[in-house]
Amino acid sequence: MLHRFKITEMGNRAFWLRGKEREHLVRVLRLGPGDRLIGFDNSGGEWLAEVAEIAEESVTCVIVAESRPDVEAHREVVLAAGLTKGEKLEWVIQKGTELGMRSFIPLRTKRSVLRLEGGKARERVERWQKIAAEAAKQSGRVQEPRVRAVSDWAELPESLPRGCQCLIPYEAERVRGLKSVLNTLERGRSVVLLIGPEGGFDPAEVAWAEDHLQAIRVSLGPRILRAETAALAALTMVLADSGDLG
Amino acid sequence: MLHRFKITEMGNRAFWLRGKEREHLVRVLRLGPGDRLIGFDNSGGEWLAEVAEIAEESVTCVIVAESRPDVEAHREVVLAAGLTKGEKLEWVIQKGTELGMRSFIPLRTKRSVLRLEGGKARERVERWQKIAAEAAKQSGRVQEPRVRAVSDWAELPESLPRGCQCLIPYEAERVRGLKSVLNTLERGRSVVLLIGPEGGFDPAEVAWAEDHLQAIRVSLGPRILRAETAALAALTMVLADSGDLG
Numbered sequence: 001m002l003h004r005f006k007i008t009e010m011g012n013r014a015f016w017l018r019g020k021e022r023e024h025l026v027r028v029l030r031l032g033p034g035d036r037l038i039g040f041d042n043s044g045g046e047w048l049a050e051v052a053e054i055a056e057e058s059v060t061c062v063i064v065a066e067s068r069p070d071v072e073a074h075r076e077v078v079l080a081a082g083l084t085k086g087e088k089l090e091w092v093i094q095k096g097t098e099l100g101m102r103s104f105i106p107l108r109t110k111r112s113v114l115r116l117e118g119g120k121a122r123e124r125v126e127r128w129q130k131i132a133a134e135a136a137k138q139s140g141r142v143q144e145p146r147v148r149a150v151s152d153w154a155e156l157p158e159s160l161p162r163g164c165q166c167l168i169p170y171e172a173e174r175v176r177g178l179k180s181v182l183n184t185l186e187r188g189r190s191v192v193l194l195i196g197p198e199g200g201f202d203p204a205e206v207a208w209a210e211d212h213l214q215a216i217r218v219s220l221g222p223r224i225l226r227a228e229t230a231a232l233a234a235l236t237m238v239l240a241d242s243g244d245l246g
Numbered sequence: 247m248l249h250r251f252k253i254t255e256m257g258n259r260a261f262w263l264r265g266k267e268r269e270h271l272v273r274v275l276r277l278g279p280g281d282r283l284i285g286f287d288n289s290g291g292e293w294l295a296e297v298a299e300i301a302e303e304s305v306t307c308v309i310v311a312e313s314r315p316d317v318e319a320h321r322e323v324v325l326a327a328g329l330t331k332g333e334k335l336e337w338v339i340q341k342g343t344e345l346g347m348r349s350f351i352p353l354r355t356k357r358s359v360l361r362l363e364g365g366k367a368r369e370r371v372e373r374w375q376k377i378a379a380e381a382a383k384q385s386g387r388v389q390e391p392r393v394r395a396v397s398d399w400a401e402l403p404e405s406l407p408r409g410c411q412c413l414i415p416y417e418a419e420r421v422r423g424l425k426s427v428l429n430t431l432e433r434g435r436s437v438v439l440l441i442g443p444e445g446g447f448d449p450a451e452v453a454w455a456e457d458h459l460q461a462i463r464v465s466l467g468p469r470i471l472r473a474e475t476a477a478l479a480a481l482t483m484v485l486a487d488s489g490d491l492g
Contacts, residue, residue, distance in 0.1 A: 071468040095474075095475045098470070098472060098475045099471070099479060100469060138470065138472075139469040177489070178491070179486055220492045221319075221485075222316060223317060223346060224344070224385045225344050225385065226344060232475075232478060233491060236478070236482040237482060239467075240425055240483045240486070244467055245423075245466050246423030246424045246464060246465035
């Protein structure tokens with residue numbers, strides 16, 4: 001399989017790779033003039049190209065062919081997850097990207113042990129975006145998911161897609177299963193999954209989401225799932241429902 | 247929520263906890279006479295009980311009430327996954343247990359970097375069983391998944407449930423999606439998911455599974471999933487299909 005690179009600058013018959021992408025091509029993969037690769041620019045397209053010239057600052061790649069692979073999920077699914085400590089969010093972002101998540105919103109919740117403010121928050125978001133970019137590359141996606149700024153509940157509505165349906169897996173919901181809700185949802189509609197931190201959402205947060213986001217409480221079954229497991233299971237169910245997972 | 251303990255010995259009106267379970271109750275949770283807890287013995291039942299006596303070797307718990315919670319997945323799903331290095335299988339087992347996997351079979355495959363034989367293999371299986379037991383407890387299950395011995399392809403058939411349907415997610419399969427296959431599958435039927443290692447199955451292994459296990463090749467969509475992501479996504483889709491995930 002050809003290696004994939006994120007295009008730094010796009011031209012008419014060629015594109016250029018700089019910075020990390022150039023380093024990776026030259027130092028790690030040791031590609032040289034004549035070698036073929038695939039470039040993508042998050043526009044949804046990808047380009048088969050040939051390395052033409054390797055300069056100090058950039059690598060020039062001559063375009064051989066253009067394509068728009070049908071690799072992105074058709075249903076837009078946004079994951080908004082409560083901040084949790086450790087690496088859990090990192091692999092939710094990695095796996096979520098492979099599965100087809102469109103964007104990720106780190107959410108400050110009452111029971112979030114991890115506190116992220118100001119510079120620390122921005123740094124973490126940058127790292128999460130890198131993880132999403134890397135996973136997008138590896139999974140062959142042509143658009144990397146956007147990792148949004150760390151949000152409070154009050155800021156959440158701004159970052160949600162128009163006319164989206166918010167779903168909130170909640171252990172206290174025993175009757176309404178996610179599956180039954182998906183059966184009633186129009187295919188084209190964007191879905192936002194609200195996932196609690198370790199220890200789950202505070203009841204007041206669930207009530208707020210129901211009032212302000214018209215979020216529907218759903219059950220993921222009788223077993224207690226960890227936050228990260230709930231996130232990936234719900235994401236999988238929503239994307240499978242829209243035929244985006246085969 | 248009451249703490250859950252695996253019963254060491256079951257009596258008529260009481261049960262006993264020994265070894266690690268006793269240690270955990272006494273040392274970590276510091277429970278004492280009169281404290282309530284839940285005991286389970288992997289038979290499908292669970293018992294509300296009260297600590298009666300803490301002795302050197304065992305803790306006596308007097309049974310207050312018995313119940314058979316409907317917490318286990320109704321469809322039997324077995325995960326047979328190619329050996330992969332690092333902790334990946336550990337968390338596939340942990341997450342798979344939360345989701346409702348009934349048993350796990352570590353599979354030696356051509357592209358498995360990790361090699362496990364004899365004593366090393368048995369030790370690893372023991373550790374995996376502990377992880378499954380812990381996850382079963384945390385997720386409120388009443389039967390912990392069984393982790394089978396590390397198997398070669400030739401040994402695999404023996405450990406599969408009667409009349410099961412084997413499904414093998416395979417990146418070269420572009421047409422037949424897992425979802426469409428599930429739609430044609432009887433609800434009651436056990437499902438075995440064959441998941442490749444990093445780098446995927448060798449084509450000869452897929453052909454073997456088709457010939458000897460009547461395995462059906464399925465696609466999980468156009469994005470390339472890591473082995474561990476494919477395992478959990480497929481498990482989620484199969485259990486969601488049978489209504490076992492809400």
